[in-house]
Amino acid sequence: MGFSTNYTVSWGDCDALGIVFYPNYFAWMDRAFHQLTRQLGFDQDTLKYDYQISGTPLSHVDCKFISPAHYYETLAIDIGTSDLSRTSWQLEYRFHCEERQIAIGTERRVFVSHTNGRLQKTDIPDDLRSKILEI
Numbered sequence: 001m002g003f004s005t006n007y008t009v010s011w012g013d014c015d016a017l018g019i020v021f022y023p024n025y026f027a028w029m030d031r032a033f034h035q036l037t038r039q040l041g042f043d044q045d046t047l048k049y050d051y052q053i054s055g056t057p058l059s060h061v062d063c064k065f066i067s068p069a070h071y072y073e074t075l076a077i078d079i080g081t082s083d084l085s086r087t088s089w090q091l092e093y094r095f096h097c098e099e100r101q102i103a104i105g106t107e108r109r110v111f112v113s114h115t116n117g118r119l120q121k122t123d124i125p126d127d128l129r130s131k132i133l134e135i
Contacts, residue, residue, distance in 0.1 A: 002135030003036045003079045009071055019068040026061060029093045029105050032077045036091075040131040047111075051125050056109040059088065063105040073097045084132055087111055087121040 007028055015021040037043055047053040069075055075095050083090035088110045095102040113122040124132070 002081070003032075003039065005032050005035050005077050005079075006074055007031075007077060008074045009069055011071055014071050018070055020070070022063070022065065025063050025065075025095065025103055025105060028075075028077060028095075029061070029063075029091075029107055032079055032093065033091065033107065033109070036079055036135070040128075040135070042128060042131070051128075052113055053111050053122055053125075054113050054119065056089070056111055057119075058107055059110045060090075060108040061106070063093075063103055065103050066101045067103075069095070069097060069102045075102060079135070081132060081135060082106065083108075084124070084129065086123055089124065089132060 009020055013020050013024050034043065042050075044055055047055065075097055078094045078096070080092050080094075081089065082092045088108055090106060090108045093103075093105040093107070095105070111122050111124050112119045114120075
C-alpha cells in the first residue's frame with residue numbers, strides 16, 4: 001500500500017448501534033482517492049484543463065466488512081493500486097484501527113472524456129500513469 005490517510009469516526013458517522021454506518025466507507029474511499037491524486041500532483045480540475053479528461057467515474061465499487069468501527073476510533077486508510085489498464089485504475093483500500101482490520105474496499109475508476117456529447121473512455125496519460133505506478 002503506497003498511500004495512507006487517517007479519519008476519526010464522529011458521532012454522525014454511526015448508526016443506532018454506535019457502529020459506523022456502512023455507506024460512510026464508500027464516502028471515505030472517495031475522499032481518500034482525491035487526497036491521493038492531489039498528492040500525486042493531479043486532481044479533477046487538472047484532468048479537465050490540462051488533459052481534456054472529464055473525470056474518473058466509478059465503474060465498480062465493493063467493500064468487505066470485517067470488524068465494526070466505533071465512535072472516536074481513528075481509522076487508517078491505506079491505498080494501493082491493484083490494477084492499471086489503458087483507461088482504468090483499480091484501487092484497494094484497507095481500513096484498520098491499529099492492528100484490527102475493519103474493512104477492505106475496491107474501486108475501479110475509468111478515465112473519460114466528452115466526445116460528441118457522450119462520455120467515452122480515454123487513455124490514461126503516460127505522465128499520470130508513471131505517477132500512479134509510483135504508489
